Structure formats: C-alpha cells, structure tokens
Amino acid sequence: xxxxxxxMTLNExxxxxxxxxxxxxxxxxxxxxxxxxxxxxxxxxxxxxxxTFRGFLHRLSGVATVTLGGYHLLYLAFTERGRRIVIDMIxxxxxxxxxxxxxxxxxxxxRPAKVIKMGRxxxxxxxxxLGLIWGTIVMTVTGFILWFKEEWLLFFPMWTFEVARAIxxxxxxxxxxxxxxxxxxxxxxxxxxxxxxxxWINGHLTEHEMELEHGSxxxxxxAEEKGTPVHFNEGSGAGGGRAYPIHQERREKFSVKxxxxxVRHLNESIKNWRGM
Amino acid sequence: MMWRKxxxxxxxLGALSLLFLYGMMGEMAWGDNSKCLSCHQDEKLxxxxxxxxxxxxxxxxxxxxxxxxxxxxxxxxxxxxxxxSHAQKKVKKADLxxxxxxxxxxSEKIYKTSVHRLKAEISCKECHGHHYVAPLTNPKSATYRxxxxxxxxxxxxxxGKQFAESVHGVGLFRGRxxxxxxxxxxxxxxIKPRSDPDSAVHERKIAMTTCPQCHAAEQITKEYxxxxxxxxxxxxxxxxxxxRGGDTFSANCASCHGVHDIRAASDxxxxxxxxxLQKTCGVCHPKxxxxxxxxxxxxxxxxxxxxxxxxxxxxxxxxxxxxxxxxIGGLSFFNFMDWLRKTVDRRPKE
Numbered sequence: 277x278x279x280x281x282x283x284m285t286l287n288e289x290x291x292x293x294x295x296x297x298x299x300x301x302x303x304x305x306x307x308x309x310x311x312x313x314x315x316x317x318x319x320x321x322x323x324x325x326x327x328t329f330r331g332f333l334h335r336l337s338g339v340a341t342v343t344l345g346g347y348h349l350l351y352l353a354f355t356e357r358g359r360r361i362v363i364d365m366i367x368x369x370x371x372x373x374x375x376x377x378x379x380x381x382x383x384x385x386x387r388p389a390k391v392i393k394m395g396r397x398x399x400x401x402x403x404x405x406l407g408l409i410w411g412t413i414v415m416t417v418t419g420f421i422l423w424f425k426e427e428w429l430l431f432f433p434m435w436t437f438e439v440a441r442a443i444x445x446x447x448x449x450x451x452x453x454x455x456x457x458x459x460x461x462x463x464x465x466x467x468x469x470x471x472x473x474x475x476w477i478n479g480h481l482t483e484h485e486m487e488l489e490h491g492s493x494x495x496x497x498x499a500e501e502k503g504t505p506v507h508f509n510e511g512s513g514a515g516g517g518r519a520y521p522i523h524q525e526r527r528e529k530f531s532v533k534x535x536x537x538x539v540r541h542l543n544e545s546i547k548n549w550r551g552m
Numbered sequence: 553m554m555w556r557k558x559x560x561x562x563x564x565l566g567a568l569s570l571l572f573l574y575g576m577m578g579e580m581a582w583g584d585n586s587k588c589l590s591c592h593q594d595e596k597l598x599x600x601x602x603x604x605x606x607x608x609x610x611x612x613x614x615x616x617x618x619x620x621x622x623x624x625x626x627x628x629x630x631x632x633x634x635x636x637s638h639a640q641k642k643v644k645k646a647d648l649x650x651x652x653x654x655x656x657x658x659s660e661k662i663y664k665t666s667v668h669r670l671k672a673e674i675s676c677k678e679c680h681g682h683h684y685v686a687p688l689t690n691p692k693s694a695t696y697r698x699x700x701x702x703x704x705x706x707x708x709x710x711x712g713k714q715f716a717e718s719v720h721g722v723g724l725f726r727g728r729x730x731x732x733x734x735x736x737x738x739x740x741x742x743i744k745p746r747s748d749p750d751s752a753v754h755e756r757k758i759a760m761t762t763c764p765q766c767h768a769a770e771q772i773t774k775e776y777x778x779x780x781x782x783x784x785x786x787x788x789x790x791x792x793x794x795x796r797g798g799d800t801f802s803a804n805c806a807s808c809h810g811v812h813d814i815r816a817a818s819d820x821x822x823x824x825x826x827x828x829l830q831k832t833c834g835v836c837h838p839k840x841x842x843x844x845x846x847x848x849x850x851x852x853x854x855x856x857x858x859x860x861x862x863x864x865x866x867x868x869x870x871x872x873x874x875x876x877x878x879x880i881g882g883l884s885f886f887n888f889m890d891w892l893r894k895t896v897d898r899r900p901k902e
Contacts, residue, residue, distance in 0.1 A: 309790075312797030320797065327799035379886065382893040389893075422790075426839035434847025435861025441790070442853060442865045446872035453880045461887040467894040 280480040281497070285357070292476050294344050298337045303452050305334040310445060335423060342416050364396040367406065371399035393491030400462050404454070411451045418444040588626045589613050611683050619684045652676045662742040671745070679703050697733045698725060704734045714812040719819070730772050737762050759786060759795055759804040782850040789849075808832055808849075 284292065308317040308330055320326040352358035374392055378399075381389040397405070421428045421440040429437060463473040468488050475481055486494040591597060592611040601607050616622060621629075629650045653660030656676075668674035679695060686693035694703045701721065705712025715721045715734070723731040737753055744751035753762055766772045768783040786792040786805070794802040808824060815822035823832045829845030837844065848859045855866035 309793050309797065312793060317797065322798070324798075327794050327797040328801060330797070331794070375886075379889065382889040384893075426837055426841065426844070429843040430841045431843075433843055433861075434849075435859070435864055438851060438861045438865050439868055442868045443872070446869065446876065450872070450876050450879065453876065454883065457880055457883045457887060461891070465887075465891065467891065467898060 279483045281483065281486050281494075282479060283475040283481045284479045286479065287351070289476060289479055291344065291348060291351070295341065296476075298341045298344065299455070301333060301337040302341065303448070305330045305337065306448055307452075309334075338416075338419050338423075341412065345412050345416070365402055365405055367399075367402050370395075371402055375399045391491070393495070394489060394493070396490060396493040398489055400458070404458055404462070407454060407458075411447060411454075414443065414447045415451070418447070585613075585616075585626050615684045620687050621683075621685055650677075659741045662740075666741060666743045667745045667748075668743060674707070678706075697731075698727075700734045711812045718810075718812060718814045719816045720814060730766070730775070732766065736766075755800055755804060755806075756798075758806050759783075759792065763805045781852055785850040785852045788852070803836060807835070 304316075305320070308314075308320045309327075311317060312321050312327070320330045323329070352362050374394055377386065377390050377392050380386045381392070418440040421437065422444060425437055428440075463469060463476070464471065466473075469485065473481075473485070481490075483494070589611065592609055593613060595608075595610045597609040598606050599609055629652075631651070631654075632649075663669055663676070668678075681694050686696075688695050690696060691698075693699065701712045701716055701724075712734075716725070720732050724733055739752045744754075746753055746755070748754060749756065751757070764783045767778075768780045770780070773780050787796065791803040795804055810823045813821075815825075817824045817826075819825060820827065822828065826845060830840055830842065833840040833844045847861060851857065851859050851862045851865070853865040853869045854862050855870065857863050857866060
C-alpha cells in the first residue's frame with residue numbers, strides 16, 4: 277500500500293467546496309446579466325422574475341464568498357497549520373526558476389530533462405492562490421461599489437462607478453478563464469493526475485504525486501519522519517502545519533474495491549478448483 | 553318541330569329579358585348618386601338618434617366627389633338601403649351600418665383585435681370620418697400625421713396636449729418629416745392597451761422596438777444629427793442588460809424620459825433636465841445624491857470619447873483586454889507545452 281500524504285484537511289476541503297460552488301454561481305449569474313440573450317442564460321431569463329432572482333443570488337453568493345474569505349483569513353491567522361500555509365505560500369526566487377526550468381524541460385531545451393523538486397506549494401499553486409486573493413479583493417471592492425451605488429456616489433463622481441463596472445466585468449472574464457485554463461489543467465487535464473486529482477475529495481496525495489509535484493517537501497517529510505515519527509490524523513485542528521503521512525487502516529469496513537477483490541477471489545477459486 | 557329549327561325568335565326574347573334584368577337593378581345602382589343626393593343635399597336634413605341628439609344627414613356632393621371614395625356609389629357602402637323607401641319605413645339601426653371590411657379586409661381584421669373595438673365602440677368613422685375620407689397623404693385628412701393629434705386628442709385630450717408640447721410634437725408641427733405622431737409608437741388599426749404584450753408600447757417593447765425604431769436608425773439619426781449612442785449604451789448599461797433579460801423592474805426609455813411629454817434635456821420642464829434628474833432617478837433610487845445627476849448616463853467606453861468617464865473606461869477596457877490576452881495566452885501556452893511534453897513522455901516505447 278502506497279503511503280498517502282495529507283494535502284487538505286476536512287476543513288480546507290469544505291472551504292474549497294464552498295468556494296467552488298459560490299464561484300460557479302457567481303460566474304453563471306454574473307454572465308447571465310452581460311449576455312442575457314445567450315442560450316445558456318435562458319433558464320434565468322425565461323422565468324418570470326428570473327433576472328430579479330439572478331441579481332439576488334449573485335449578491336448572496338458574493339456575500340458568501342466574502343464571508344468565506346474572512347473565515348479563511350481567520351483560519352490563516354489563528355491555526356498553526358494556517359500560519360504554516362502563509363509561510364509556505366510566500367513566492368520565492370526558486371519558484372520563478374522552477375517555472376523557467378519547467379518550460380525549458382517541456383520545450384526540450386534541457387536535455388536530459390532536469391528533475392525539479394518543488395516545495396509544499398509549487399509555483400503553479402502559489403500563482404493561482406495569489407491570483408485568487410487578488411481577484412477576490414478586486415471583485416469584492418468593485419462588487420460592493422455596484423451594489424451600494426447610492427452610498428458610493430455620495431462621495432465619488434459617476435465615472436468611477438462606470439470604471440468599477442468595467443473592472444468587475446473584465447476581472448470576471450480573467451478569473452473565469454484562469455480557473456478553466458490554469459486550475460482545471462493542474463487538477464484535471466494534467467496527464468499526471470487525469471482524470472482528476474482526488475485531493476479535493478479525499479484530502480491526500482499519493483507518494484508518486486508528491487514526488488512529481490512536491491519533491492523537496494517529500495524529502496523533508498521523510499527526513500523528519502526518520503528523526504521523530506509523528507502520528508497525526510487529519511481531524512485535529514493543530515495538524516503541525518505540514519503534510520504528514522496518514523497511517524492507513526488495514527481493513528476498511530466496506531468498499532467496492534474490497535467487494536471486487538472478494539468476487540475476483542471467488543472466481544479464481546472456482547476456476548482453479550480441481551475437484552474434491 | 554318548327555321552333556327548334558328556326559331560332560330567330562330567340563333574339564327579341566333575349567333582348568327583352570336583358571332589358572327586364574336591367575330594369576330590376578333599380579335606379580340607385582352603380583355610380584349614379586343623384587337619387588340619394590336629391591334628398592341628402594339638403595343641409596337641414598337631420599334625424600334624432602336614440603339619445604335624442606340631432607344628427608345631420610347632409611352630404612356635400614362636391615366634398616364627397618373629392619374624397620377617396622368619390623367614384624363609388626352610395627349603395628356600395630350603404631348596402632342595406634335597398635330602395636328609396638328607407639326613409640319612410642322603420643328600418644333597424646343595424647341595417648344602416650356601413651361595413652368597411654367588405655373592401656378593407658386586412659384593416660378590419662387587425663382592427664378587430666384592437667382595444668378600440670374590444671373595450672370601446674370606436675369604429676372606422678371615428679378616426680377616418682364619414683363621407684369625406686381622404687387618403688393618409690392628404691394634409692386635410694383626419695389621419696394625416698399632424699392631424700392625428702386632433703383626431704386621437706378628441707378622446708385622448710390630455711395625452712394630445714402633452715405630446716404637442718413635447719420635443720416630438722414641436723418638430724412634428726414644424727412639418728419635419730420623420731417626426732413621430734401618435735401612430736408611430738402606438739400603431740394604427742391594431743392599437744392595444746399598454747398591458748397587452750402584443751402592444752407596440754408594452755413595457756417589454758419600449759426599449760426594444762418602440763424608441764429604437766427611430767433612435768437606432770442610421771438614416772434618421774444622421775439626418776437630425778443625433779446619435780444612436782443612447783440606445784447602444786442603454787443596452788450595455790445595467791438597466792438595459794437586465795431589461796434585455798426580461799427584468800421589468802429595471803428602467804426603460806420611458807422611465808427616465810417620460811412618455812408623451814418627452815422634452816429636450818435643455819428644457820427646464822424635462823424629466824432629464826439637470827435640475828430634475830435627482831427627482832427622476834429618485835423614483836427608483838430614493839437615496840440618489842447630487843452625484844447621481846452629475847455625469848453622463850449614456851456613455852460608451854471609448855478612449856476618444858467626449859466624456860472623461862468614457863475615456864477612462866475605454867483605457868480600462870484596453871488595459872484589461874491586453875492583460876487577459878497576455879495572461880490567458882501565457883497560461884494556455886505554458887500548460888499546452890506541459891501537456892505535450894507529458895504526452896510525448898508517455899508514448900509507448902518501441
């Protein structure tokens with residue numbers, strides 16, 4: 277049994293799911309306003325009061341996303357694991373070099389290809405995470421300007437409102453395309469993880485996945501394990517900050533895989549049966 | 553049989569029967585109105601209707617001859633008047649009604665769906681007149697562009713008065729072509745109530761067809777030196793986008809500019825005059841501040857725009873488009889190379 281390494285705790289997975297759902301709602305309800313004649317907007321535009329409900333849902337999801345962002349900040353500040361995430365997320369010069377070397381590897385400029393060992397968060401993840409933070413700030417600020425236009429226009433002229441509207445729209449395009457191009461490649465279309473990286477559901481990476489994308493982190497964990505073996509389970513809030521090996525339960529209570537093994541075992545026995 | 557062989561006798565008999573038929577047609581048929589006019593030329597000829605009002609039965613021959621129907625006979629329309637005895641007999645009122653739909657089928661069909669027919673008793677003659685119907689192009693016609701304000705105003709007085717003072721009405725009475733009259737927005741025979749989705753002035757149509765039929769028309773906008781910008785920018789504004797999606801709470805053209813009393817922004821009575829804007833916006837945005845009324849509303853992002861906001865939004869647009877193309881292009885390129893390399897590495901070894 278290959279070892280598994282904790283990637284996302286249950287808390288983080290719920291945060292991720294929360295963001296995924298709210299982001300999708302925001303994208304659909306937002307672009308349904310900009311492209312009201314589009315075929316995919318018809319479930320909203322064909323219903324009576326559809327556009328009114330669309331606006332309400334967009335604001336509701338926006339508030340949910342902002343609340344999630346606030347919660348995430350608290351999580352980063354007040355848990356050990358969160359503080360560790362902040363430290364590991366700081367962009368370093370090595371990330372730029374990693375990106376450059378990856379590109380050179382991919383273009384066959386490095387022959388043979390260099391083995392790149394990346395930390396707990398590689399340049400892909402740092403880029404995306406920081407981009408997400410930037411996008412959330414921009415969308416929150418411009419979104420609230422658009423929502424509370426009366427209050428905003430007490431202090432600022434009309435053209436600032438128009439600028440906020442333009443930024444909100446173009447940033448939305450940028451964010452949506454980034455998720456499709458960058459995030460979905462990293463976790464879906466990347467041949468290393470295809471059809472999907474399961475970390476967002478079961479929370480862990482395999483040793484092979486760790487080797488490919490977080491080489492130096494894997495080495496660090498292994499060195500640490502040799503020194504002081506640790507027993508952490510993902511449920512505890514104070515996870516020690518890093519990804520640690522989970523000790524697998526030998527027997528699972530029930531699983532399709534187990535059932536499959538049982539059936540196959542039975543088949544084999546029948547096939548190999550040589551009589552009494 | 554002699555009468556079968558010699559057919560010469562048929563000639564006088566046939567002639568006789570033709571004469572007989574012609575005699576049966578009566579004197580009032582086809583073209584000759586002199587018999588009717590012998591009585592109806594009398595200016596004092598009148599009757600009392602059911603309410604006791606005096607109704608003149610006078611028909612001026614000269615005027616009728618000049619009308620668009622001048623060449624047809626009285627009985628073509630008054631089909632139920634069979635002979636000259638109609639004046640003595642007690643004839644039912646319905647029998648005297650003129651059915652214009654006999655010839656004007658299409659108009660009749662559309663008219664039957666109109667509010668004037670369904671909710672009121674406004675028939676053809678109320679707008680087109682009785683005996684002196686003139687074509688639409690005749691400036692004396694009741695349905696001529698400028699006369700419509702009077703014709704419709706007979707019942708819709710308040711609206712007619714408001715319209716006459718509006719920027720549309722003023723232009724219309726100055727004789728400018730293309731200026732709208734009642735029918736430009738409301739339609740002609742098939743006028744429907746505002747609440748009917750088929751009505752030309754239904755709230756879902758105001759900003760889609762009613763106003764844009766002129767304000768988004770290249771020829772008209774060029775001729776009168778205004779732009780299609782208000783329509784274009786409205787469609788891209790929050791109001792317009794939500795409206796296009798079917799929202800009836802968001803503002804359409806009439807919400808801010810008014811209906812019959814649309815005036816130029818420079819007119820102090822205009823809803824969009826700078827002193828009234830705060831009030832106009834305040835209908836939906838009660839907390840509207842002074843800044844609400846300052847600054848342009850119908851703006852389009854353009855770096856060469858007249859308005860400062862237009863320029864800024866134009867630049868924001870350009871910067872963001874460059875940013876999007878560069879970022880998404882870069883990320884796509886990077887990921888595609890990554891995918892290609894990993895796929896190449898995975899090809900089966902020979």
